[in-house]
Amino acid sequence: MRHIISVLMENEAGALSRVVGLFSQRGYNIESLTVAPTEDATLSRLTLTTIGDDHKIEQITKNLNKLIDVVKLVDLTEGQHIERELMLIKLKAVGSQRAEIKRCVDIFRAQIIDVTSSVYTVQVTGTSDKLDAFVQAVGDAVILEVVRTGVSGIARGDKVLRL
Amino acid sequence: MLSGGEMLIRSLQEEGVDLIFGYPGGAALHIYDALFQQDKITHILVRHEQCAAHAADGYTRATGKVGTVLVTSGPGATNAITGIATAFTDSIPMVVISGQVPAEKIGEDAFQETDMVGISRPIVKHSFMVKHASEIPAIIKKAYYIANTGRPGPVVVDVPKSTVNPAEKFPYDPPKKVKLRSYTPISKGHTGQIKKAVEMLLKAKRPVIYSGGGVVLGNASEQLTELAHKLNFPVTNTLMGLGAFPGNDKQFIGMLGMHGTFEANTAMHHSDLILAIGARFDDRVTNTPGKFCPNAKIIHIDIDPASISKTIAADVPIVGAVDSVLAEMLELLKESKQKPDEKALASWWKQINEWRERHGIYTASRYNTEGDMIMPQDAIKALYEVTNGDAVVCSDVGQHQMFAAQYYLFNRPRQWVNSGGLGTMGFGLPAAMGVACAIRDKDIVVVTGEGSIQMCIQELSTLRQYGLPVKIVCLNNQALGMVKQWQDMVYDSRYSQIHYEDSLPDFCKLMEAYGHEGVEIYTKDELKPKLAEAMAKKDKTVFINIHVDPSEHVYPMQVAPDGSMRDMWLSKTERT
Numbered sequence: 247m248r249h250i251i252s253v254l255m256e257n258e259a260g261a262l263s264r265v266v267g268l269f270s271q272r273g274y275n276i277e278s279l280t281v282a283p284t285e286d287a288t289l290s291r292l293t294l295t296t297i298g299d300d301h302k303i304e305q306i307t308k309n310l311n312k313l314i315d316v317v318k319l320v321d322l323t324e325g326q327h328i329e330r331e332l333m334l335i336k337l338k339a340v341g342s343q344r345a346e347i348k349r350c351v352d353i354f355r356a357q358i359i360d361v362t363s364s365v366y367t368v369q370v371t372g373t374s375d376k377l378d379a380f381v382q383a384v385g386d387a388v389i390l391e392v393v394r395t396g397v398s399g400i401a402r403g404d405k406v407l408r409l
Numbered sequence: 410m411l412s413g414g415e416m417l418i419r420s421l422q423e424e425g426v427d428l429i430f431g432y433p434g435g436a437a438l439h440i441y442d443a444l445f446q447q448d449k450i451t452h453i454l455v456r457h458e459q460c461a462a463h464a465a466d467g468y469t470r471a472t473g474k475v476g477t478v479l480v481t482s483g484p485g486a487t488n489a490i491t492g493i494a495t496a497f498t499d500s501i502p503m504v505v506i507s508g509q510v511p512a513e514k515i516g517e518d519a520f521q522e523t524d525m526v527g528i529s530r531p532i533v534k535h536s537f538m539v540k541h542a543s544e545i546p547a548i549i550k551k552a553y554y555i556a557n558t559g560r561p562g563p564v565v566v567d568v569p570k571s572t573v574n575p576a577e578k579f580p581y582d583p584p585k586k587v588k589l590r591s592y593t594p595i596s597k598g599h600t601g602q603i604k605k606a607v608e609m610l611l612k613a614k615r616p617v618i619y620s621g622g623g624v625v626l627g628n629a630s631e632q633l634t635e636l637a638h639k640l641n642f643p644v645t646n647t648l649m650g651l652g653a654f655p656g657n658d659k660q661f662i663g664m665l666g667m668h669g670t671f672e673a674n675t676a677m678h679h680s681d682l683i684l685a686i687g688a689r690f691d692d693r694v695t696n697t698p699g700k701f702c703p704n705a706k707i708i709h710i711d712i713d714p715a716s717i718s719k720t721i722a723a724d725v726p727i728v729g730a731v732d733s734v735l736a737e738m739l740e741l742l743k744e745s746k747q748k749p750d751e752k753a754l755a756s757w758w759k760q761i762n763e764w765r766e767r768h769g770i771y772t773a774s775r776y777n778t779e780g781d782m783i784m785p786q787d788a789i790k791a792l793y794e795v796t797n798g799d800a801v802v803c804s805d806v807g808q809h810q811m812f813a814a815q816y817y818l819f820n821r822p823r824q825w826v827n828s829g830g831l832g833t834m835g836f837g838l839p840a841a842m843g844v845a846c847a848i849r850d851k852d853i854v855v856v857t858g859e860g861s862i863q864m865c866i867q868e869l870s871t872l873r874q875y876g877l878p879v880k881i882v883c884l885n886n887q888a889l890g891m892v893k894q895w896q897d898m899v900y901d902s903r904y905s906q907i908h909y910e911d912s913l914p915d916f917c918k919l920m921e922a923y924g925h926e927g928v929e930i931y932t933k934d935e936l937k938p939k940l941a942e943a944m945a946k947k948d949k950t951v952f953i954n955i956h957v958d959p960s961e962h963v964y965p966m967q968v969a970p971d972g973s974m975r976d977m978w979l980s981k982t983e984r985t
Contacts, residue, residue, distance in 0.1 A: 256591060263530065267531060301718075305715065308715035312714075314535040314555060314589065314591060315591060317590055317591040
């Protein structure tokens, strides 16, 4: 099963490599990873998605917790949560394609954020599934470049992950 | 005002460090100069950095005090890696200070530059890179705190030369206490879980206490012994746990696992309740996990939550320091009106004693005693007698290690020093060197083979320099014995790369060259007298070259793959 694990860690050199190293060292896989400092500059928030059965996920969270740089973590998929990913996608847009892509962008509630006579650059946000669907909808033929941020997530309601 | 180098030495002194094992070099020169200008810390100059780490490790295992290693950058640091990994796998606390090229040169492929923090990352509990001299006191304090609390382990402190420059002085301002918001080691176990465990213990009909290295590390052997006696449960120790429960106590049923005793492995298999204490269900213990102890409920006490239910699911997990959890269990037992099931235990003991009689290695010699050659088992038995079972035994890795584990009955914790998890050949001699630095009133013995000893043999020179007496008992079988055993059993005796083709050195002459002594033992008659004679040379390092039967295997040996705990080879021809 796919899990989204959100980690608060010390914003220090080497902390990220310890987290990533743990995954390769113990043979866990990382589907996506995103990290940035929080409002408290001494802390970074790292969100990663991984796939594994309950036993593996338990080992992952236990071993992450053992890292001295990890302050707190939560498996967001254990409760109600919101997940978002952002994609920038550059599409070949000439002739009749221009209108078609525009329609697709509207359907997905995406935005065209840069335009040239032959290219649209589109920003899409949503769950990873929605981003996948957009990629499929526009089709390989027009795609020039895809950049995805990886999943970011937060718990619904009152629950917060902070010190 | 102190320089970074002076702060480093001062901080070590304040941590109570009085001994460092190390090797100088370019990036560590400032630190070594600061070390020169003080007299509280003794430095032992090893001959190879791997051995600095092993020596610090041996020192720690025998005394419980955190060992300290000091090496230079690049090859100095990478040479220490095997030693750090050895300590990490066995959860031995250690602080390794490595010199590093000046901060402004990092990343420029400078002379003797290597990314020590990166290279050591998977084999340390934590690591630090010093960015400024003023951070040094706090980092050193944190390093020792992290190394020696919770589940212990090695900590690396990488020190760029520019941060210990003697020309730059800063106020020395050490923190009084360590504060780490992300690290709070657990001590007390969950009382509810402990209560539940005690209830299960009192109801058990075929219980086994399976205790590991955590009991030694957690200084809980007294509590373990009291608990076992109070309950009258059989106790088996892991390779790492030997000595935590007295080896010649009648409730001790021997080591368990791949080369465990018949009675220990069989009792585990038929048990209805396993109390695992500071043990981690290693693959050399469990055999096939899916067939492990099919009828047993498992209570697992460990300080590391990640060790619980990692390979074998625990029914009652208890995360906590073993001494505290066992003490709480003892309290609950004292208060409880219920007593252990005496009738069930009596028939359980009857069964275990029958197993002991049938195939146990302590009720009869289960190997060929008729031949002319010395059997390795007899060599260990003779060592046990000659040393009155009181020596600190440091082992290398291989058949001799298993024979020592089986036949030298350790009666106290920290008496048995070996690389259990990583299985590092070459560990024994430098580890004994570390032990010898701290312990003067006991015999210190290295049990080794002619293969292992050659991996770190240059430390004979260090032993000479510092007058450290150790007795090296070499079970010389002319081959890499454990590999040979596997090649016999699994590869139809196709001996791939296990012989030295008459290239073994004359160990006695080699010893003389280093200023030590050597003795050859060939016959059964001379085994004990010559061993005793060598052991009597208290102030000398002596190499005791015992020529043993080269065809002997270690038994019992669990059947793999797909075997359960009770599936064992008992000899070359006999199987359970």
